[in-house]
Amino acid sequence: MNTVMTADNPQQELQATLLFVDDEPNILSALRRLFRPLGYRIFIAESGAQGLEIFDSEAIDLVISDMRMPVMDGAQFLEQVRLKSPDTVRILLTGYADISSTIDAINKGQIYRYIAKPWEDNDICLTVRHALEQKILEREKARLEELTHKQNEELRDLNANLEEKVKARTEEVRQTMGFLEVAHERLKKSFLTSIRVFSNLMELREGEMSGHSRRVADLAHKLAKRMGMSDTEVQDVMVAALLHDIGQIGLPDKLLHKPFNTLAGEERAAVMKHPVVGQTALMALEQLHGAARLIRSHHERFDGQGFPDALSGLAIPLGARVLTVANEYDAAQQGYLMSKRLNAEDALTFIKEGRGKRYDPQVVDAFLAMLGGGEPVPYEREIALHTGDLKPDMVLTRDLMTRDGLLLLARDYILDDTLIDQLKNYERTDGRPMVVHVKVKG
Known part of the structure; x- marks a missing residue:
């Protein structure tokens, strides 16, 4: 099967539909014999009128039409194709003696290319394939442009309303946080009240010493x-x-x-x-x-x-x-x-x-x-020091943890020279400065 790769996914295959139009049956047979093995869907017509009828029922990706035909020549036919199906790729078969008619077809039918008779099989096959690939690329380009346009519109709308949306969302979050704070305070008060009630119940046994x-x-x-x-x-x-x-x-x-x-x-x-x-x-x-x-x-x-x-x-x-x-x-x-x-x-x-x-x-x-x-x-207050500023007899006010969450020293630990040296060695090995919280008079 001859297929065309899509632009956004080179592995995706698309079967193309071709229409050959010529008043000479031998030309139609030759074209059909050439392209059928390549896997295309193929339709044939022996006149321009018959070809236009096919467009009423089929989606044609590419049409090849002979120039010299009775009643409706190739230029006239392809002009009607352009009006009926502008996305269909249009190719004209012409002889060397038909230059003026070919120019007319180019102007009116806006053809993709003309091919001189007799043709080279390989050339005409490559022409058809390249034409279909370009069609896919143009279709994908149009899709992406439409998508970009749509996204730009959405982005403009988002930017226009972003400030209002942020304000509204911020207000919602503020209200929610306010409700949570109130609920937390109520729970905290209820908890402490429960403790006090329980404490009072315990003291009922103490009589006058309650x-x-x-x-x-x-x-x-x-x-x-x-x-x-x-x-x-x-x-x-x-x-x-x-x-x-x-x-x-x-x-x-x-x-x-x-x-x-x-x-x-x-x-x-x-x-x-x-x-x-x-x-x-x-x-x-x-x-x-x-x-x-x-x-x-x-x-x-x-x-x-x-x-x-x-x-x-x-x-x-x-x-x-x-x-x-x-x-x-x-x-x-x-x-x-x-x-x-x-x-x-x-x-x-x-x-x-x-x-x-x-x-x-x-x-x-x-x-x-x-x-x-x-x-x-003066009671002691907490300060944060680097290991180089630590002195013996200083007391930790917080657990000293590694960055992995391991406990080095517990709070209230009293430092001495050995411990300070060990902390400095650990700091050098870890490669990160260490902050130690200790008590000082203040």
Whole structure:
């Protein structure tokens, strides 16, 4: 099958339809014998009128017409073809004696080419093939021009309306974000309200000593903010303060009202389990994992003599160190720590005496300044440094991660010369500058 390749896909094949018009049957037979093996669809007509009738029922891609025909010669026929089917390729067969008629056909029929008789088979086949290829290219050109025109119109419309569309979309996004923010705030308030309600239910067992968790939460919240903790960390401290005694729910009533320093061995062992029990009770709620970690550590001591994990110094989470001071300041006044209740002044003295032993000195200083029990002291703030600016005893304020998400050092880690050298070596190996967040006085 002889086929023509389309312009946008050279592998796509298109079968062409040819029409031969001549009043001499032998010429028509010769043309049909020449082109039929090439796979074209072929129609023949012995006159111009018969050829025009074929155009009424068939889509003809290319027509070859003899010049000398009775009634309607080739020039007249091809002129009618041009009017009836302008996309059809028109080729004229002519003799050397028909120059003037050929010129007339060129002018009126706007023929693609004329071929002199007798023709060379290879030449006429190539002429037909090239003509059909050009037809396909012109058709594809017209399609692309139409597509380009359509896309340009769409682009002009888009550009004309883009600003309005952007404004409208921006307003939709702003409204949606506003709704989400309102919904988030409502959820946050509902969450905190639920925590407070649950805390109040827990305190129903405490009788006249109820209100301890609310007071601790208020003190811890203020102290955490004074320490420069983030909003998320402050919220974890407050939630942990409200629920810090949740692990005592299963303890007998007699132990709840008995000062810790008067407990017997087995009683003390039972009470010392409550931080772990409290953490475990909250682990099913993902939003409370941060608070649960602080609840576990709120009975740790800065000197390492606390429970349940005997953590010391900055290994104790900062939120837990804050919670410990707030908790024991109120507990001392309620008689939870020792056999007698202390007034507010004596409770504050008790906190001062525990500085560096039971409590983080920095937290105690901030607490005293907050309550007016001491001179205001500058609390530490966070700065970002390159490894070349790090000094021993600086404390990390954030987890130090690799760019692949691996933990190098955890927050609250105290740097020394060896660690600083290791960080510098890692930075050289990684090929990227490292930024380390540490605490400084400010």
